[in-house]
Amino acid sequence: MPHYPFFATTPKAMEAVLCEELKQLGAANIKPAIAGAAFEGNLATAYRACLWSRTANRILLLLGTFEVKSQDDLYYGVKKINWFEHMRPEDSFAVSFSAKNSEVITHSHFGALKVKDAIVDQMRAKFHKRPNIATDRPDIRVNVHLQGQSAQLSLDLSGESLHRRGYRDITIQAPIKENLAAAMLLKSGWPEIAKAGGTLVDPMCGSGTLLIEAAMIAGDFAPGLLRDYYGFLGWKQHDSACWQAIREEARQRKLAGIDKLPAIVGFDRDRSSINAALTHIANAGLQHKIHVERRDIGDAEPAAGWPPGLVICNPPYGERLGDTQETADLYQRFGEILKARFNGWKAALIISDPELGFRLGIRSQKPVTLYNGALECKLLRMNIEPEAFFIPKAKTAEERISRAVEGSQQPTDDRAGAEMFANRLQKNLKKLARWARQNQVTCYRVYDADLPEFAVAVDLYQAEETWVNVQEYEPPKSVDPFKADRRLAGVLAEIPKVLDMNRENVFLKIRRKQKNTDQYEKHGEAGRFHVVEEDGCKFWVNFEDYLDTGLFLDHRPIRLRIQQEAKGKRFLNLFAYTGSATVHAAKGGAIATTTVDMSNTYIGWAKRNMALNRLEGAHEFIQADCLEWLAQEAAQPYCRQYDLIFLDPPTFSNSKRMETVFDIQKDHVQLIAQAATLLDAKGVLYFSTNFRRFKMDHEALPGLHIQDISAATVPEDFARNPKIHYCWRIQKTCTE
Template sequence: MKTDDFFVTASWGLLELLADEMAAFGIEVTGRASAGLWVRTDMAGARGICLWSRLASRVTLHLHQAPADSADTVRRAARAIPWEAWLRPEMTFRVRFQGTHGDILSPRFGAQCVKDGLMERVRSQGGAEPVMTPDQPDLPIQARLRHGQLELGLDMAGASLHQRGYRSEAGEAPLRETLAAGLLYRAGWPEVAKAGGDLADSFCGSGTILVEAAMMATDTAPGLFRGFAFEGWPGAVTEGWPAQRAEADERRKQGLADSRSRFRGTDMDGRVVAAAWRNIERAGFSDRIHVEKCDVAEWRMPEKARTGLILTNPPYGNRLESRERAAELFRILGERLRSEAVGWRFGLLLSESELGHQLGLRSRRQYRFYNGSLETTLLLFDIRESEFRQPEQSLEELRTGIPEPAIHNEERAAMLANRLRKNRRHLRRRINQAPDESHCLYDADIPEYAVRITQTGKQLTVTEYAPPASVPEKAARQRLAEVLAVAPDVLGIDPGAVSYEYVRR
């Protein structure tokens, strides 16, 4: 059977999982790039990726590669492809061009050059010129120019594969379906589902995690509810496709009968809960996924729930609300988890991983992903008493950015105290002569404490200099806490009369 080369793309953070998925499909991976994997398979295998991959974004059939650094070389490369084998007169096409090189100074110009070459080829074969359209083309053409090499191919799916077909409504911080699947894989959901465990999402939004989890548990193909560009192509591309879809239908029916997992989602926004219900109904899971409006402070695990996985993507921390409010919500969520979900696994996706410390749980593993352009971190936890801990920062510290006074290193703090006493002795006469003027008692004298300390009467001002990138945020926070504890004590100033400033030097 004839095989071809295909380029399968995926979001950053999903490539390792995608490689595992290709291996499970029995598809050979022949190369890796930053944006995806090169694989070699037949048309049935490529269609199977479109239908069954939970992680891939696009599947591109490789047609041609040639050196290119000018409009003429791009046109010649496009003209060399037998487009008449793919395009019927009534079909439309679109060119998506990536990259620049030489005289190709913009993707738009590159796309025009590919179009010109395609039209020249069609005219040379005596065919009618096809129509170029920006929306839903019959033949989506992919062109990539990198390091002087032009790669031309056909996008098998058309619309990105994360568009499953069930979600027409989303919340304010929508999670891509492919990323939701990646989170579920990293959190161990396939094993939990196989054992009959349940899944919960305490910030379910429009229900993406819940639906993706139900698809996995019931062996539902993620592409079952959508169409693909290749379905309208001529030739042998679609030979055997009806049988592949029929097999996917049968596997879903069997999976629905076999799965014992149940799914529960809650969210504080009734509007997105209503949207989640509609998405769930479109996916055909309204009999096993339940969602409802619920404040996180009232969140409880159903009595009959089977121990499994809690996985959530809260909007808080993605700058939809203040950091203080996010920290408060995570404190409350952590209390509910420790009370209601001992024995469960827990996964939390955040754009600010520091907020995870507010849960009062020790993370066992972390993974980084991108949700669109937003960098995120998946924190994984086992909810058991041995992993409980006190949050590192108080809510007041998160609100103000100022740590509570505390000594974390006695020897280091003693060095600061001795330096302050010494500097105070040298300045005592000047301070006594002009008590209402400002006197600098310390200015980064010790490398560990990058602050300036100024006394004005009975007031003390601590000005923190931005620490270098080599100093971790936690270390800088602890050192500032020591300054705030030592300085008023040594200088005889009321701690309530200490003010804080932050500057960049």
């Protein structure tokens, strides 16, 4: 029997599993490629690959390759093949065409028409009869893949994708393809577990795909045995006797293996999913071999007689199904069930969000990358044993509050500590409330880690009602997390009492060492904004969706100073955040303002703040990387000029124009120099940073008068923490 070159396609990231399968099926010269593998063998090898591969999509018989520099090259390249060797004039055929990086043919439909014309013209010229075009189950299917200028012409021996086993005919929400399910099982060690008699449980089985694929693997059941159509069946060179022998061998192996299946069980809470699973199991001829029942995830547990084995599932990803928090809660609940009821088992599940896997509280092996369609996923594989268990940290304010409140049954020493916190908060409030009334301040800090044991900041926001924003500084690793939670419970319990307010108006944020993009990351989706006032200006604030509320309270004095100095001036606000300094400048009578920030969200927020104050005029909003924008503007021969600039950069940031990470200490000289280039001869630049170890390099900035005004810009409510920020007033020393 002659040997042929073949190519097997598979979903991306499944190439290694495919190559191992091909090796076991007797393929030779296997060479992995992206989303597939080339191999050699005779027709029997190709037939076995079509019948037995659990991970392949298609098996292609390579007919030839040729160069395509024009549309005619494609036509004549296809026409060089003697199609009478492969089909009869009365046969039907279909064409699959794909192109990548081709400048000649970019439309797949046009390419398919060219291929079809070449075949039809050749057959009609010889037999005066043209073959039929049939997209549904043609006698042969021609495949052409054009990569740049190189075309590969093949016969598709599978006819239709091999993942279509033939048992699934009911579509439910978020199905998983059969070959992806098989890859999950193979990578999770199911063949070895099944041989040892281990049980398989899918507690979220949906329409039963994982269950059926598991039974096929354990029962030596060829996945293609249910199919009645292959692309080679109508091929002129098809070896029917060889195929029948291979198929009969597969039938005998199924008969021998199907009665030796271990326990395979599926649960699902949805009645329609269970009905679909039962239908698919019957279609696969596996009635009474797989047990499914309607059961909620909370009721999933192994029966007494089931040997430990594999728990595997395709849970909701949170991409399309359900609420994000609901999905996170499901994973946490699932992890608790695995720990409590499946000790000694193995577990595997496919996820798209690593954070969801973390919620399980079970350490996993190195994740395996797989693709569910175009969605990149990770296959987590775990040993369910106490050594692998951990308690996930709270990731949201709501979760942290919930945990803390649940832990409010506090020991006596914790209750005493909470009372100390309440007394300190009451004392601070009495002093600061008087100061706030006298200065018409409505948003201010009333507590800032005054007691080391209670390392939180408490900010009060007052308008039509009162809100409290609590920021918990991340405790050091030496502090017992449970003790930290109990202390937090005490804080959250005492604040509403001391302030005589609703508990629902107290919001918690966990403040960790920030990455350079944390300021711009969303932490929630509540979308609730509230209006507060400051020195005649109104601002939108948000207590739930972001790490910060939209208003830095410690910058209150510098914003007022900008308002008082802005009349008739051109104002530039760099790293503008929500544009609060711009609002103050406009309120103070600035004739023009420019607001620059890298975030579309915050630029939009700044515009809303301006609109809230009904401030109209020459107000420009620019969404850009401030480092890049400033460098470009400063390099212009006739750069923009401003009378008043506020520069409040982050401590660290990434910038495409720099080879390294922006560091305020290392790079402040260049930053201030560039900003000063945009400063009018008599203008003023206010530079601020909250980097506590910052040192201004005066000597590296000649020609500038730099005055430290930090003490004057730290407000009364932050007096306990004078290093909350540093601020300088900068002017050019040489004026014209």
